[in-house]
Amino acid sequence: MKTIATGNKAVAEAVQQARPAVIAAYPITPQTAIIEQIAEAVSSGTLNSRFISVESEHSAMAACIGASLTGVRTFTATSSQGLLYMHEMTNWAAGSRLPIVMANVNRAVAPGWNIWADHTDSLQERDTGWLQVYAGSVQEAYDSVLMAFPIAEHEDVLLPVMVNLDGFALSHIFQPLETVEIGDFIAPLYLPHAIDTRDPAGYGVLTGPESYFKFRWDIERSMRDSVNVIQSVQEDFSRRFGRSYGFTEDYLCSDAEVVVMAIGTLGKEAEIAVDLLRAEGIKAGSMRLRWLRPFPELNLAGREVVVIDRSYSFGFGGVLATSVRSRINREVYSVIAGLGGQEVSYEDIAGFVRRRCIGREDWFGMNGHV
Amino acid sequence: MKIPAEEFLLKCTAACAGCSDSLTLRYVLKAAGPDTVLVVPACCTSVIQGAYPYTAFNLPVVNIAFAAAAACASGMSEAFRALGRKTHVIAYAGDGGTLDIGIQSLSGAFERGTDFLYICYDNEAYGNTGMQRSGGTPFGARTTTTPMGKRHQKKDIDAIVAAHAPPFMATACPAYPQDLFRKVRKALTFRGPSFIHVLAPCPPGWRFPPEKSVEMGKLAVKTGMWVLYERRHGKLFLSAPSKTAVKNPAPLEEYLSPQGRFEGMDGADIEALKRHIAENLLKLASEEAKE
Amino acid sequence: MFEIRIHSRGGQGGVTASRLVALAAIHDGKHATACVFYSPQRRGAPVISFVRIDDSPVRIYSHIQNPDLVAILDKGLMETVDVFQKLKKGGKIFINSSEGKIFPGFSSIHADLTQIAHREHLVVAGYLILNTPLLGAFARMCVVSLDSARKAIREMFPDPRNIRAAEAAYGEISP
Numbered sequence: 001m002k003t004i005a006t007g008n009k010a011v012a013e014a015v016q017q018a019r020p021a022v023i024a025a026y027p028i029t030p031q032t033a034i035i036e037q038i039a040e041a042v043s044s045g046t047l048n049s050r051f052i053s054v055e056s057e058h059s060a061m062a063a064c065i066g067a068s069l070t071g072v073r074t075f076t077a078t079s080s081q082g083l084l085y086m087h088e089m090t091n092w093a094a095g096s097r098l099p100i101v102m103a104n105v106n107r108a109v110a111p112g113w114n115i116w117a118d119h120t121d122s123l124q125e126r127d128t129g130w131l132q133v134y135a136g137s138v139q140e141a142y143d144s145v146l147m148a149f150p151i152a153e154h155e156d157v158l159l160p161v162m163v164n165l166d167g168f169a170l171s172h173i174f175q176p177l178e179t180v181e182i183g184d185f186i187a188p189l190y191l192p193h194a195i196d197t198r199d200p201a202g203y204g205v206l207t208g209p210e211s212y213f214k215f216r217w218d219i220e221r222s223m224r225d226s227v228n229v230i231q232s233v234q235e236d237f238s239r240r241f242g243r244s245y246g247f248t249e250d251y252l253c254s255d256a257e258v259v260v261m262a263i264g265t266l267g268k269e270a271e272i273a274v275d276l277l278r279a280e281g282i283k284a285g286s287m288r289l290r291w292l293r294p295f296p297e298l299n300l301a302g303r304e305v306v307v308i309d310r311s312y313s314f315g316f317g318g319v320l321a322t323s324v325r326s327r328i329n330r331e332v333y334s335v336i337a338g339l340g341g342q343e344v345s346y347e348d349i350a351g352f353v354r355r356r357c358i359g360r361e362d363w364f365g366m367n368g369h370v
Numbered sequence: 371m372k373i374p375a376e377e378f379l380l381k382c383t384a385a386c387a388g389c390s391d392s393l394t395l396r397y398v399l400k401a402a403g404p405d406t407v408l409v410v411p412a413c414c415t416s417v418i419q420g421a422y423p424y425t426a427f428n429l430p431v432v433n434i435a436f437a438a439a440a441a442c443a444s445g446m447s448e449a450f451r452a453l454g455r456k457t458h459v460i461a462y463a464g465d466g467g468t469l470d471i472g473i474q475s476l477s478g479a480f481e482r483g484t485d486f487l488y489i490c491y492d493n494e495a496y497g498n499t500g501m502q503r504s505g506g507t508p509f510g511a512r513t514t515t516t517p518m519g520k521r522h523q524k525k526d527i528d529a530i531v532a533a534h535a536p537p538f539m540a541t542a543c544p545a546y547p548q549d550l551f552r553k554v555r556k557a558l559t560f561r562g563p564s565f566i567h568v569l570a571p572c573p574p575g576w577r578f579p580p581e582k583s584v585e586m587g588k589l590a591v592k593t594g595m596w597v598l599y600e601r602r603h604g605k606l607f608l609s610a611p612s613k614t615a616v617k618n619p620a621p622l623e624e625y626l627s628p629q630g631r632f633e634g635m636d637g638a639d640i641e642a643l644k645r646h647i648a649e650n651l652l653k654l655a656s657e658e659a660k661e
Numbered sequence: 662m663f664e665i666r667i668h669s670r671g672g673q674g675g676v677t678a679s680r681l682v683a684l685a686a687i688h689d690g691k692h693a694t695a696c697v698f699y700s701p702q703r704r705g706a707p708v709i710s711f712v713r714i715d716d717s718p719v720r721i722y723s724h725i726q727n728p729d730l731v732a733i734l735d736k737g738l739m740e741t742v743d744v745f746q747k748l749k750k751g752g753k754i755f756i757n758s759s760e761g762k763i764f765p766g767f768s769s770i771h772a773d774l775t776q777i778a779h780r781e782h783l784v785v786a787g788y789l790i791l792n793t794p795l796l797g798a799f800a801r802m803c804v805v806s807l808d809s810a811r812k813a814i815r816e817m818f819p820d821p822r823n824i825r826a827a828e829a830a831y832g833e834i835s836p
Contacts, residue, residue: 004684004693026471027502027515036502039515053503053515055470056437081412081435111433113416169722174680174695176687176718265722272720345723384706574672579787 005177007141007170011103012037014145016047017182021072024052024063028082029115030167031105035077057082061089068098069203071194079167080107080121093160094129094219096204099152100160103145106264107167108340116341117166119263120311123319129219131161131226132292136249136268138175141165143243149186151233156225169265180241223294230291247296249288256285259300260353261324262308263289266338273349284353300328306356310338317361333357337364371552374400383426385418388580390570391491392418393544398489401554404429406458407446411439411472413464414497437471439463440479440488447486458558465492465506469527480534480563487557487564493572501575509643510635519635523646531565532601539565540600545587549609553600569596577630594619594651606657616655622647662715664725668744669734671706678792679710681813682799686714688809694719707742733757734791755798757791772798772833781822793818797827801834
């Protein structure tokens with residue numbers, strides 16, 4: 001069905017189709033519309049889920065863990081401070097090998113209070129064992145949430161999946177959305193280690209130095225296996241519903257001499273910058289990274305790379321820039337832009353490419369740089 | 371008690387028209403005076419302050435994470451005392467940051483006998499994020515996460531705080547500014563933790579016209595939905611506006627019908643709410659009678 | 662691409678107005694997106710919403726730099742907000758007002774949406790709803806077709822007062 005919706009509404013729609021049994025969530029701007037729509041659907045009987053209005057985000061994830069361990073499908077959503085407050089438990093969820101799906105609306109981290117788009121929140125979760133995907137449009141937010149469930153629940157994965165969308169820029173923008181007839185795209189969940197009173201076991205028990213590392217390797221092994229699972233789920237989605245997704249979204253990259261990389265809405269707007277540059281005779285291309293974990297193989301051989309980071313790892317560098325640099329084994333031009341919702345337009349992005357200086361890092365808006 | 375003319379809440383706050391939080395804060399700051407620091411977690415007040423590089427509050431304000439007001443205030447209070455300073459430390463939080471996500475740090479600060487004042491201004495929902503339900507939302511009220519009306523009674527934070535045996539605690543409402551002013555002044559004379567729970571009628575959240583905030587507060591007290599009292603070392607003293615209301619409250623409908631959040635509440639639910647209120651009034655009346 | 666910036670106060674329906682316009686444009690067979698510059702929730706605060714209408718999918722997320730049309734739902738905003746900032750030369754202005762005003766270099770149109778909303782009793786929580794009559798005005802200005810405007814209103818706000826308000830606004834503006 002063709003309609004028009006915000007990113008948040010699209011997420012809520014997809015969640016309703018996935019029919020989680022338990023949803024535990026706490027409000028935080030700019031995620032609130034997701035949980036309000038779910039609450040409305042539960043309240044009116046359209047969605048047969050149990051919705052828990054928990055008292056904090058730490059509790060939201062703890063409640064999802066409790067529910068998920070019984071073998072039912074669960075979902076939550078948060079943003080920024082909420083995700084940070086949840087951090088102890090996001091680690092717990094991945095370590096418990098639970099296929100929890102969470103929508104995170106990317107928002108800057110306080111202090112000062114800033115409610116606008118920034119990737120610091122989810123990027124600080126990158127080491128936890130959660131899979132992470134980033135949407136660039138309302139349609140993609142919907143599709144990514146739908147795909148998150150079969151990916152998370154696949155027997156080779158059994159790890160939680162975080163679907164990210166830029167605060168306000170994507171969560172609140174109104175764009176065309178085509179919803180699907182889900183059919184049997186999401187198979188019923190089977191959790192091999194679900195609680196069974198007839199076959200009791202301890203969960204997350206005291207684990208000594210001689211055993212603990214094996215569980216950590218287990219997470220990584222599934223993270224590596226998830227690459228094939230992601231591919232096959234995306235292919236299945238494409239066959240059924242006609243929309244294809246990869247690990248990146250590449251625009252005019254095949255003959256590009258310089259590629260600009262970004263995550264989220266900046267990565268989408270970069271396509272317009274590419275169009276501008278091409279008209280000037282610059283063979284530019286844009287590569288929007290969709291999956292951050294597992295971090296994909298990047299086809300960047302022989303091209304100059306401009307990386308735009310909407311977050312930073314203090315004392316080291318832009319998270320995406322340093323990741324890309326280590327993967328391709330050579331220098332990039334790193335631009336730190338868009339922090340706290342800083343306005344970055346396609347003209348600015350075109351400017352980054354025109355003025356690129358490989359090996360340098362520039363902070364957009366500081367000291368007359370860029 | 372003469373209320374000083376000096377304003378600490380400057381013009382050009384970012385408050386909604388008819389905001390009870392602002393009205394409350396205005397009197398709180400007048401009562402506390404300039405040697406005061408406010409600790410404010412995520413809540414409407416964080417926004418009302420205004421945005422960098424301005425602030426509408428003419429005193430130091432420390433903004434802190436949602437769950438941490440009382441914990442931050444604890445640390446600050448200890449530090450000021452270590453410096454030999456008598457600066458008032460006031461944690462000023464909404465119901466969400468007090469009853470729900472903030473309850474752990476509130477309990478800890480009170481259990482440790484921290485020398486500070488904690489004021490909870492209660493608009494009975496998460497106002498800052500668009501009116502989702504909180505533990506402070508009353509039974510039957512519609513919020514964006516309880517579209518059919520909340521099915522659980524309001525969390526009795528006053529009983530929870532009272533269980534920590536603070537030297538002073540009180541309830542208040544900006545519809546009675548002198549009473550609020552006096553209670554803040556009183557609280558600040560005690561060493562150790564004090565707690566003031568302020569009902570803050572909220573026009574956009576409760577769905578009534580902005581000019582009726584004070585009227586809503588008075589109706590809350592008249593109907594017994596909100597009782598004004600104080601406890602000094604646990605001993606209960608009903609405040610004047612509630613003395614009659616506790617024995618003879620006005621019909622609850624007078625309070626419910628002007629508010630959009632109670633629209634469509636069915637008869638059975640109204641009766642359940644009435645019973646709950648009546649039980650509370652009986653408890654308070656008989657406790658006072660025993661004194 | 663046609664870009665519209667709508668200035669309103671929180672509670673007047675400016676945000677929903679942008680969505681209505683986008684929906685109507687989509688019914689006209691165009692591509693459209695709508696968004697808002699948001700601050701934490703507050704009734705009465707100035708709000709800016711944006712609409713982009715184009716023949717191909719809109720991939721822009723950054724704010725509109727040079728709008729083709731600026732709509733002002735609350736005249737009072739003109740005193741505190743630079744509502745005409747970077748409006749394209751020869752661009753259009755719509756003001757919710759009972760009387761017209763001349764802005765040299767731009768074409769200015771007005772309609773008394775407030776009065777129309779009053780007449781149709783379009784009130785929510787003490788605030789008059791101006792977005793559905795605004796859509797009627799936009800239809801008159803050929804931003805969207807009247808047919809698609811009606812369709813969009815019916816989808817989002819089936820109460821017949823809304824269509825009547827839109828048609829009243831449409832009729833009030835001279836061609």
